Amino acid sequence: MPWEHDDLEVIHRVRAGNVNAYAHLVNRHKARVAAIATRHVPPDRVQEVAQDAFVRAFQSLDGFRGDQPFSHWLAAITVRACHDFWRSHYRNRETSVGYTGDCGPEGFDALTTADAVERFETDTGQREASALLEWAMGQLSADDRIVLALTHLEGYTTAEAAAMLGWTTVNVKVRAFRSREKLRRILAAAGEEKEGRT
Amino acid sequence: MRSDERAARLEQALLKAHRNRPPVAPGPDFTRDVMVTVRQMAARQHESEMVYTFFERLFMPMAWASGVVTVTLGFYAVEALKAVQAGAMQAAASQTATLLTLQAMGF
Numbered sequence: 001m002p003w004e005h006d007d008l009e010v011i012h013r014v015r016a017g018n019v020n021a022y023a024h025l026v027n028r029h030k031a032r033v034a035a036i037a038t039r040h041v042p043p044d045r046v047q048e049v050a051q052d053a054f055v056r057a058f059q060s061l062d063g064f065r066g067d068q069p070f071s072h073w074l075a076a077i078t079v080r081a082c083h084d085f086w087r088s089h090y091r092n093r094e095t096s097v098g099y100t101g102d103c104g105p106e107g108f109d110a111l112t113t114a115d116a117v118e119r120f121e122t123d124t125g126q127r128e129a130s131a132l133l134e135w136a137m138g139q140l141s142a143d144d145r146i147v148l149a150l151t152h153l154e155g156y157t158t159a160e161a162a163a164m165l166g167w168t169t170v171n172v173k174v175r176a177f178r179s180r181e182k183l184r185r186i187l188a189a190a191g192e193e194k195e196g197r198t
Numbered sequence: 199m200r201s202d203e204r205a206a207r208l209e210q211a212l213l214k215a216h217r218n219r220p221p222v223a224p225g226p227d228f229t230r231d232v233m234v235t236v237r238q239m240a241a242r243q244h245e246s247e248m249v250y251t252f253f254e255r256l257f258m259p260m261a262w263a264s265g266v267v268t269v270t271l272g273f274y275a276v277e278a279l280k281a282v283q284a285g286a287m288q289a290a291a292s293q294t295a296t297l298l299t300l301q302a303m304g305f
Contacts, residue, residue, distance in 0.1 A: 023232075026228070026232050031224065034222055034223060037222070054236075132212060153217070
């Protein structure tokens with residue numbers, strides 16, 4: 001891919017002291033980095049996490065060996081920045097994190113009506129479904145959340161997810177399995193609780 | 199519908215919703231904001247390297263060779279290096295200036 005050759009050339013220039021050349025890499029890859037962050041953090045935090053990813057990449061640029069495309073290396077850094085966002089969030093117990101806000105216990109009631117599943121399968125129900133997923137994912141730990149998102153939601157292989165997170169493949173496999181079980185239990189329990197009340 | 203079937207269908211619907219989530223586009227100032235931070239980091243790194251070079255390659259070898267490193271000079275040298283490590287370049291410059299003055303006075 002021609003871009004990858006260009007990326008290497010720009011990286012050489014940055015390493016040689018031309019810091020301003022880094023703007024080329026930011027411009028070229030910012031949409032992709034934001035797209036990755038969109039799938040892992042609330043919309044109002046995407047910009048902040050994407051910026052963090054580019055700053056981290058600059059700090060680690062001397063460690064880029066060039067044995068993989070820069071975009072892959074940057075994607076792994078972005079995923080780790082997203083993971084750190086949730087670890088920090090859980091540590092600080094912030095209350096104002098984007099779209100989880102309107103899907104608490106009250107919002108959940110509206111989303112688990114009898115026709116909810118059918119509605120979620122239509123375009124109009126997608127936003128509600130996304131909010132419900134965020135609510136359920138919010139019950140998981142940061143580790144469970146990131147591994148579940150990578151392996152089940154994003155469709156990365158175990159090896160790819162392991163490389164992105166810096167974990168062993170066995171750890172990813174075990175954690176992914178348990179995380180999915182936890183998510184299913186959360187959804188099933190919420191559905192049963194709702195049915196029990198009606 | 200059984201609750202486990204319902205949970206499985208619900209899960210599939212949620213996965214689809216996740217995949218269809220519209221991406222957030224970076225704002226118009228995104229690159230500028232990143233570059234402000236990056237340039238600051240590069241400047242700090244450059245200053246740190248300059249001060250380290252001064253200490254490691256010029257000052258310390260000369261001081262050791264001439265035997266003029268005293269407890270007082272050593273104290274200011276360590277303080278200056280700690281300031282550099284903390285990114286406090288003004289403090290480092292101040293400690294270095296004191297160091298050079300003391301050295302000139304024969305300490």
